[in-house]
Amino acid sequence: MPRRRGDTREQIREVALELFAEQGYEKTSLREIAERLGVTKAALYYHFKTKEDIVTSLFEDFKADIDELRSWAREQPVTPELRREVVRRYAEILRGAGKLIQFMQENGPAVREMKAGGDARERFRAFAEILVDKDASLPDQIRARLSLFSLNLAFVLRQEIDADDEAVHAAALEVALDLLPSD
Amino acid sequence: MPRRRGDTREQIREVALELFAEQGYEKTSLREIAERLGVTKAALYYHFKTKEDIVTSLFEDFKADIDELRSWAREQPVTPELRREVVRRYAEILRGAGKLIQFMQENGPAVREMKAGGDARERFRAFAEILVDKDASLPDQIRARLSLFSLNLAFVLRQEIDADDEAVHAAALEVALDLLPSD
DNA sequence: GTCTATAGGATGATAGAC
DNA sequence: GTCTATCATCCTATAGAC
Structure with a gap:
């Protein structure tokens, strides 16, 4: 089942916030966020320049x-x-x-x-x-x-x-x- | 100038608490604690079994x-x-x-x-x-x-x-x- | 937009010499 | 008690193919 267009960025934000709140910013790796979404780290970097950029958003x-x-x-x-x-x-x-x-x-x-x-x-x-x-x-x-x-x-x-x-x-x-x- | 006997463990605790409070637990590495004391990481491991053990103490x-x-x-x-x-x-x-x-x-x-x-x-x-x-x-x-x-x-x-x-x-x-x- | 592959480095922890 | 040397693992981030 393909992801709906434009959804990925929002999904990254959701998963990231969930994990940042639950287990902390430093302990949450981009690998973990990507895995939950079924994508790779590199995909994250297409949507956000850095890890901190996710927080900014x-x-x-x-x-x-x-x-x-x-x-x-x-x-x-x-x-x-x-x-x-x-x-x-x-x-x-x-x-x-x-x-x-x-x-x-x-x-x-x-x-x-x-x-x-x-x-x-x-x-x-x-x-x-x-x-x-x-x-x-x-x-x-x-x-x-x-x-x-x-x-x-x-x-x-x-x-x-x-x-x-x-x-x-x-x-x-x-x-x-x-x-x-x-x- | 040599460290006074039995002092090192206490000094590790002091420096660790200072850094943990200031810049956070995860961002504070054992290397950084050791450097401030002028010893190596290995010396820390003689006094404490793990990083978490310092916190326990x-x-x-x-x-x-x-x-x-x-x-x-x-x-x-x-x-x-x-x-x-x-x-x-x-x-x-x-x-x-x-x-x-x-x-x-x-x-x-x-x-x-x-x-x-x-x-x-x-x-x-x-x-x-x-x-x-x-x-x-x-x-x-x-x-x-x-x-x-x-x-x-x-x-x-x-x-x-x-x-x-x-x-x-x-x-x-x-x-x-x-x-x-x-x- | 997402992938593979990798660079480049830091980290916690251990083995063994002195 | 402290050292050097090293292990295994993880990390953020990038280059370039599809």
């Missing part, structure tokens, strides 16, 4: 979503309600990006060294500055970071807590909103 | 501290004050283990596959069950996990927030205590 949609949210937020006056809305929208973006978040979360050293990873971390950092005043107390600074983190963490906790994804997600969002400065 | 003190805290906690009646005290003592244990925590945190896939790593994660999981009732609400479940996590996270945030380590640590502890169920 994986981050693209996520980066675009985050940038859109950030530029929207920049146009609004900073109020407690804006902050809550930013967290809600951020949570919505994360929903579709579970494996990417897990990959980012659990492959710090590898991600840090890649351009796309550094960009994503920088975006994450920039969000914290929307959620809390620069001169807020240290505990509030930490709470704001933890708020974003609680959403990321939901993906890890789902495996540990016995409850369905929808419920965990809703609960994580509730916790995240509680962690914002009350002003 | 790194986790040993931490595991002992955690086990002691857990068995102490088991003998106490579960009250809100016990929970707060457990978090305080956990925070104290983490203080001396910054790089190990960072390594654990940022090398999920590698750590997960190693016996010592799995043990450490299991201990972490077990702590959550002391901090919150099994039948507590889902948000409270998440908050309890996030409480422990906030302490871990302090080590990462120190680099990002402009404040001295002592202050960040104290603030992280305050946030952690706030996240416990109020009962």
Whole structure:
């Protein structure tokens, strides 16, 4: 059965993300990705210039979503309600990006060294500055970071807590909103 | 200048932890560790049977501290004050283990596959069950996990927030205590 | 677009001399 | 305890045929 035209690139992305999230970036070889797809390594190199290029491609949609949210937020006056809305929208973006978040979360050293990873971390950092005043107390600074983190963490906790994804997600969002400065 | 007797094993541990935390487990080769110490790879293999064995050794003190805290906690009646005290003592244990925590945190896939790593994660999981009732609400479940996590996270945030380590640590502890169920 | 074949190198680990 | 030398295996990446 032949692969449908234009499908291969997308299939590489899917399999790569799956493996990167599951067993890590370094431990996942291009040979393994190719084998799962029933092609050779050389075929991968036709679609992506390097291994890192696959990661870059994986981050693209996520980066675009985050940038859109950030530029929207920049146009609004900073109020407690804006902050809550930013967290809600951020949570919505994360929903579709579970494996990417897990990959980012659990492959710090590898991600840090890649351009796309550094960009994503920088975006994450920039969000914290929307959620809390620069001169807020240290505990509030930490709470704001933890708020974003609680959403990321939901993906890890789902495996540990016995409850369905929808419920965990809703609960994580509730916790995240509680962690914002009350002003 | 000759190395002092019995020092080499300890020096290997120090350099390895430094590199594992900084650039990741997989990206750190035994050659690199040996080079930093001015010895050869073969010398490393005299002190440790495998690369994973170095990690096992790194986790040993931490595991002992955690086990002691857990068995102490088991003998106490579960009250809100016990929970707060457990978090305080956990925070104290983490203080001396910054790089190990960072390594654990940022090398999920590698750590997960190693016996010592799995043990450490299991201990972490077990702590959550002391901090919150099994039948507590889902948000409270998440908050309890996030409480422990906030302490871990302090080590990462120190680099990002402009404040001295002592202050960040104290603030992280305050946030952690706030996240416990109020009962 | 996908293949075979291979370059060029690093890696974890071991054997055996000193 | 530390060394030299080596093994077997894996890796990313490329050249060139089909």
